[in-house]
Amino acid sequence: xxxKRTFLGVDVVKxxxxxxxxxxxxGCQLQLLNNEATLxxxxxxxEVVNFREGMTEKSDAYDIAFVEGSITRKDEExxxxxxxxxxxxxxxxxxxxxxxxxxxxxxxxxxxxxxxKEVYGDHPIDTQETKPLSAxxxxxxxxxxxxxxxxxxxxxxxxLILGKAIxxxxxxxxxxxxxxxxxxxxxxxxxxxxPVTRAGCDAWCPSxxxxxxxxxxxxxxxxxxxxxxxxxxxDIPMERIMDRLECFGGFQQSxxxxxxxxxxxx
Amino acid sequence: MKKLTCNVDIKHLTRVEGHGxxxxxxxxxxxxxxxxxxxxxxxxxxxxxxxxxxxxAPYICGxxxxxxxxxxxxxxxxxxxxxxxxxxxxxxxxxxxLLKHMETLQSHILHVYFLAAPDFLGVGSVLPLTQSHxxxxxxxxxxxxxxxxxxxxxxxxRLHPTRTVVGGFTMLPDKYRMQQFKSRLKTCLPDLxxxxxxFKSFAFPDFTRETEFxxxxxxxxxxxIGGDLISTDGVNKKEHEYxxxxxxxxxxxxxxxxxxxxxxxxxxxxxxxxxxNHVHLEKMAKDVATMLGLTPVNHNPFMNNVAQLxxxxxxxxxxxxxxxxxxxxxxxxxxxxVTPRAGVGVGAVEVPRGILYHCLEFDGDxxxxxxxxxxxxxxxxxxxxxxxxxxxxxxxxxGKTDRETELLAEMLVRAYDPCISCSVx
Numbered sequence: 001x002x003x004k005r006t007f008l009g010v011d012v013v014k015x016x017x018x019x020x021x022x023x024x025x026x027g028c029q030l031q032l033l034n035n036e037a038t039l040x041x042x043x044x045x046x047e048v049v050n051f052r053e054g055m056t057e058k059s060d061a062y063d064i065a066f067v068e069g070s071i072t073r074k075d076e077e078x079x080x081x082x083x084x085x086x087x088x089x090x091x092x093x094x095x096x097x098x099x100x101x102x103x104x105x106x107x108x109x110x111x112x113x114x115x116x117k118e119v120y121g122d123h124p125i126d127t128q129e130t131k132p133l134s135a136x137x138x139x140x141x142x143x144x145x146x147x148x149x150x151x152x153x154x155x156x157x158x159x160l161i162l163g164k165a166i167x168x169x170x171x172x173x174x175x176x177x178x179x180x181x182x183x184x185x186x187x188x189x190x191x192x193x194x195p196v197t198r199a200g201c202d203a204w205c206p207s208x209x210x211x212x213x214x215x216x217x218x219x220x221x222x223x224x225x226x227x228x229x230x231x232x233x234x235d236i237p238m239e240r241i242m243d244r245l246e247c248f249g250g251f252q253q254s255x256x257x258x259x260x261x262x263x264x265x266x
Numbered sequence: 267m268k269k270l271t272c273n274v275d276i277k278h279l280t281r282v283e284g285h286g287x288x289x290x291x292x293x294x295x296x297x298x299x300x301x302x303x304x305x306x307x308x309x310x311x312x313x314x315x316x317x318x319x320x321x322x323a324p325y326i327c328g329x330x331x332x333x334x335x336x337x338x339x340x341x342x343x344x345x346x347x348x349x350x351x352x353x354x355x356x357x358x359x360x361x362x363x364l365l366k367h368m369e370t371l372q373s374h375i376l377h378v379y380f381l382a383a384p385d386f387l388g389v390g391s392v393l394p395l396t397q398s399h400x401x402x403x404x405x406x407x408x409x410x411x412x413x414x415x416x417x418x419x420x421x422x423x424r425l426h427p428t429r430t431v432v433g434g435f436t437m438l439p440d441k442y443r444m445q446q447f448k449s450r451l452k453t454c455l456p457d458l459x460x461x462x463x464x465f466k467s468f469a470f471p472d473f474t475r476e477t478e479f480x481x482x483x484x485x486x487x488x489x490x491i492g493g494d495l496i497s498t499d500g501v502n503k504k505e506h507e508y509x510x511x512x513x514x515x516x517x518x519x520x521x522x523x524x525x526x527x528x529x530x531x532x533x534x535x536x537x538x539x540x541x542x543n544h545v546h547l548e549k550m551a552k553d554v555a556t557m558l559g560l561t562p563v564n565h566n567p568f569m570n571n572v573a574q575l576x577x578x579x580x581x582x583x584x585x586x587x588x589x590x591x592x593x594x595x596x597x598x599x600x601x602x603x604v605t606p607r608a609g610v611g612v613g614a615v616e617v618p619r620g621i622l623y624h625c626l627e628f629d630g631d632x633x634x635x636x637x638x639x640x641x642x643x644x645x646x647x648x649x650x651x652x653x654x655x656x657x658x659x660x661x662x663x664x665g666k667t668d669r670e671t672e673l674l675a676e677m678l679v680r681a682y683d684p685c686i687s688c689s690v691x
Contacts (some may be wrong), residue, residue, distance in 0.1 A: 023307040026283050026687055027332020027425050033376070034424055036411035040396060040403075048393065055381060055391030056280045073307045102329045105314040118313040123516040127308060146329065147425045208422035208429050209436035213325065243322055 007162050015161060016063035018050030019093075020083055022076045022129070023103055024069030028094035028148045029053050035150040036126065042154055042191055064089045064160070070096040070103045071131045084137040089160070090134045093153075095215045096148040099249035102146070104130040108246060132249070141166065146215035146248055149201050169199040172219040173212055177203035185211045186230065191240045196222035196251075217250025224254055238262065270295050270662050274672045278305075279679055281381045281391070283333055284686020288675050289656050300658035302651045302679065304520040306690040315626070315637040320346050320432060320606060323626060323634065328426050330639065331688035333376070333424045335414040336369040336417065336663045337617030338624075338639075338688075344492060345624040346432045348505075349611025350604060350632075357598050358434040359491075364588045365420045366490050366615070367581035372413035372424070373618035374536070375682040378461075379406035382571050385677045386468040403459050409578075415448050416585070434601040441593060448589045451582055455550075458579050465575055471674060474565040475656045477649055479538035480511060482616050488539070488546040488580060490616045496542050500561050501529040506612045508623040512601055512640045522689040524648040525640070530586070531648035534620025535682065536573035537564065544576060551580035565644050567653055568681045574618075606632025619643055619685050643689035646682050653678055 005012040019029050033039065046092070049059040065087035071200055082201075084090055093243040095101040106115050109130050116125050131256055133139050141160075159166050173194040177184075180203055185192040192211030194203065205212050218224075231241050242258065245251040274290035311330055315323060328339035340362055347354065353447040354362065379402070380392045389395060396403050397479030414424040418438045429436045429547055482489035483496035495503040495511045503511050516521040525532055542553070542561045555561070555576045560569055608630040614623050620642030627636040657678055661671040 023309055024687065025329055025332040025335070027329075027335065030332045030376075031425060033380070034410075034414055036407040036414065039407060043393070043396075051391075052278060052280045053283060054281060055393060056384075057390045058280070072309065076307065101322075102314065102326055105310050105326070106310045109313070115310050115313040118316065119308065119310050120516065125308060125521065127310070147332070147423075204423065205428045210422065210428040210431070239319065240321075243319060247322075247326070 010020065012161060014045065014047050015063040016049045016059075016061060017046045017066065018059075018065045018083075018087070019048070019053070020050070020065060020067045020079070021053070021164045022069030022080065022097075023072040024094070024096045024101070026053055026068065028068045031147045031150050032153065035154070042157070045157065055160055061087045062087055064091060066091045067097055067133055068093040070100045071133070071136060072103060072127050074126075074128070076262065077136050080133060080136050089131070089140045090137065092139045092142045093228065094148045095144065095217075095248045095250065096145055097133050098142045099217055099252070100130045100132050101248050104249040106130060130249075144168070144198060144216035144250075145201055150203065152200055170220040171199050172222055173197045173199045173201065173203050173206065173216075175199055176205045178199075180207055182207055183209075185209065186234045186236075189234070191231065191236045191244060193244050195227045196224055211244070213244045213247050215248045217248070218254070270665060272661070272666075272668045272671050274620075274668065274675055276672065279676060281384070282680055282684050282686065283688070284684065284690070286679065286684065286686050288654065288679065289431060290654070290671060290675060292662055292671075295662055297655070297658040297662060300655040301519060302647065302654045303418055304522045304647060304686060304690065306504070306521055306686045308521055308690050309687075311639060311691045312637040315634045318634050320604075320628060320632040320634070323637075324430065324432065327624060327639065328463065330641070330691045331685055333373050333685055334369060334617040334622075334688065336365055336421055336430070336621065337615055337622055339427055339430050340366060340491065341613045341617070341622050341624040342617040343430060343432050344613030344615060344627075345611040345626045348613060349609045349626060350607055352433065352602065352604070355434065355598060355602065357592070357595070360588050360592055361420055361435060361439070362430070363491060364585055364592070365417060365427070367585045367588070368413040368416040368420070370490075370581050370618050372410050372417065373683075375406055375410045377618075378571055378574055379403075381683070382677075382680055383464075385673065385680065405460060409457055411452055412447075412450050419443055419447065431601065433604045434599075436601065438597055438600050444589050444593060448586055448593070451586050451589070454582060457574070458554075458575075458582065461575055461578070462557060465558055468566045469682060470566070470572070471677070472566070473568060473657060473678075475653055476565045478527055478532045479541045479563065480527060480532050480534050480645070481539045481542045481621055483612060484543040484546040486546070488543050488584075492614060495614065495621070497527055497532070498541055503528060505614045508612055508614060508640065512623065512645060514640060514644070519651075520647055522641075522647055522686070525547060525645040526619065526648055528612055531652050532645060533567070533649045534642045534645045535571040536577050536618070537567070538620060539616060540564070540573040540576060547576065548580045548583040550583060551576050554570055554579050567678060570681045570683070573634045574683070576602065596676065606630070617642060619683055620645060637663055637691060641684070641685070641689045641691060643684045643686060647689060650679055650682055650684070665667050
């Protein structure tokens with residue numbers, strides 16, 4: 001496993017990588033262990049030097065830091081800044097790191113005191129508004145999804161190591177869904193953000209007949225106005241669309257615009 | 267004997283899910299301080315749910331945890347269905363149980379092989395084992411892959427499932443592939459026997475502290491989804507009375523809530539289920555327990571690792587039975603219609619780390635007014651706390667060194683397979 005590798009005659013270096021988590025379910029790190037068939041191959045491409053969930057040994061000498069989760073407390077900001085100082089490349093892993101993820105659903109009340117009281121009563125507890133990594137540090141690369149798709153991560157990491165360009169699709173999930181010849185969920189009366197969400201997951205949820213909830217954020221080529229027209233034509237209640245748009249934080253801009261337009265409360 | 271002085275200060279314990287600290291200070295042979303601290307950031311899931319329509323509940327609640335997302339999703343679905351007065355079809359109930367079993371298998375295998383076993387084999391992680399014990403690692407990966415493949419087929423995805431919805435499933439598994447899974451399940455039984463042999467070579471610390479074990483109560487089978495609640499101290503409650511079973515409270519060392527019942531702490535998880543329901547285990551699972559010296563009621567927290575392996579055997583055998591039954595009947599409708607109504611629903615599900623309760627209150631349109639989730643690891647925290655205190659005394663009595671005390675304390679917490687971010691949620 002430790003022999004020198006080459007690709008097209010060029011030496012391939014084995015980067016030292018660390019995995020870190022802030023406020024999250026740690027599911028994205030688990031996804032890395034969840035591709036059992038290729039796990040050992042994947043691990044042979046890198047040298048894992050810091051992975052608290054999986055190993056006791058720790059080192060701060062890493063080239064690439066994969067950071068899962070969002071920021072919800074001051075000490076997390078400090079940990080993230082330290083990771084940024086240590087790493088050459090910081091990768092935001094999953095929706096929580098990229099957009100705040102489900103954790104940002106608490107922001108919609110604009111009332112942290114109420115949020116704290118609802119869960120902890122009068123017991124003192126420390127929290128702040130949920131933020132993505134990019135609110136605190138420069139992020140070099142974002143890997144989207146809740147959860148991340150292991151195959152996509154493997155491709156991205158392989159490309160990183162080989163020095164190849166990494167391009168996220170600009171088109172929406174609808175393209176992938178059509179290519180898989182799925183029944184359109186709108187035809188089954190189900191809301192689906194497939195027409196506006198960034199592709200790359202190979203229409204994971206719609207292929208299992210669950211409408212897309214937009215965990216990968218907006219596709220650069222998305223046509224939001226036309227999407228809302230479709231929803232209207234298909235009689236999908238606005239509430240169900242908003243539930244999906246606001247779930248992971250990627251569509252924050254659209255949500256704010258729609259709230260202003262509808263004059264609706266969160 | 268020389269008076270023992272020892273200082274253990276572990277910040278962010280490794281090889282567990284989430285963030286917790288262990289502090290043990292022993293001065294001149296006396297335990298000055300022994301503590302388990304939970305420092306995880308809260309995410310406020312109960313608040314997030316307020317105002318949301320019922321269909322959001324399983325989707326959002328599943329994201330409380332990356333390891334037991336299937337268990338959270340199923341608990342949330344049961345909560346909604348109980349509130350709306352819905353009874354899942356036999357087909358739905360079987361598929362949900364099969365999915366639950368495969369989550370139990372993948373989670374237990376991940377824990378016993380990747381998180382716990384390195385301690386018993388004297389290494390810091392599973393990585394060196396890929397060189398020194400390649401057969402052991404391959405076996406663990408094979409078992410985990412099988413469990414996850416079945417989760418993909420039944421639940422749509424191994425993590426944060428897609429097909430599981432209120433009323434049933436969005437899609438049903440392919441019967442041809444189910445047939446193949448049945449064969450793979452049968453051929454994995456020798457892997458479980460080999461796992462038992464490996465466990466036999468492990469030296470489990472001889473440490474006990476009597477406690478109260480809480481779980482679902484089995485009637486005709488080893489229970490996983492819904493039913494009455496029971497404790498080894500003789501408490502019996504109905505599912506909707508979960509609050510009198512979990513009695514949550516807060517303390518300064520933990521961002522997670524804690525639980526107690528008849529004593530200062532209680533324990534949930536594989537060992538609790540085994541202690542309460544061992545009579546309902548499959549024979550082969552009982553045999554593995556006997557072979558590894560696990561007999562009810564066992565009060566050694568380290569034996570939770572063994573109880574997990576025993577459960578792996580049980581769920582594989584039960585999964586084979588379930589697939590047989592699913593294959594021998596024509597598929598019915600995958601999903602039943604949902605009619606919301608106002609009220610309160612409670613769902614209790616045995617997830618890998620112990621009994622999980624979800625409770626949701628709805629208005630007449632099916633919107634959530636209030637939510638409550640009581641997590642297995644939060645119920646275990648007080649027990650871990652008191653175990654650590656007792657373990658410190660144990661280490662003094664046995665003249666353990668700093669490093670030995672530290673390792674035993676780490677192994678003790680790991681034995682619970684804590685899911686700390688889940689416990690704080």
